[in-house]
Amino acid sequence: xxxxxxxxxxxxxxxxxxxxxxxxxxxxxxxxxxxxxxxxxxxxxxxxxxxxxxxxxxxxxxxxxxxxxxxxxxxxxxxxxxxxxxxxxxxxxxxxxxxxxxxxxxxxxxxxxxxxxxxxxxxxxxx
Numbered sequence: 001x002x003x004x005x006x007x008x009x010x011x012x013x014x015x016x017x018x019x020x021x022x023x024x025x026x027x028x029x030x031x032x033x034x035x036x037x038x039x040x041x042x043x044x045x046x047x048x049x050x051x052x053x054x055x056x057x058x059x060x061x062x063x064x065x066x067x068x069x070x071x072x073x074x075x076x077x078x079x080x081x082x083x084x085x086x087x088x089x090x091x092x093x094x095x096x097x098x099x100x101x102x103x104x105x106x107x108x109x110x111x112x113x114x115x116x117x118x119x120x121x122x123x124x125x126x127x
Contacts, residue, residue, distance in 0.1 A: 003060075009042040010089040012097075014081040016049035023066055026057050034086045038064065043094070051075040054098065069098065077102035 013034055021029070026046065030038040038044070044057040052075050058065040076097065079087045093103055
């Protein structure tokens with residue numbers, strides 16, 4: 001499989017994508033529509049209009065991965081863009097999305113993190 005480190009970003013292409021596209025077609029969409037580099041090591045997600053199929057594109061350093069998933073029941077709850085043609089997800093949101101969970105029905109909780117130079121932890125809002 002592939003490793004997903006803390007620096008790995010996950011981008012969702014909004015709108016419908018033709019699931020007949022392969023390596024070259026999806027690579028072109030990443031460059032043109034998402035304005036990103038397909039060899040960056042980030043994960044790029046695409047879905048069809050019915051939201052029952054998903055394609056994931058990932059470059060592991062030696063080659064390009066194109067993985068697909070077909071939902072047997074139900075549909076993916078695809079995030080809507082706030083601006084542009086892509087949405088960035090956290091690793092947790094990614095896990096929920098590919099598991100079929102509706103992200104609009106979830107909420108993130110506030111969390112604590114120690115800020116360097118301060119004695120106590122500071123309450124931060126999660127992104």
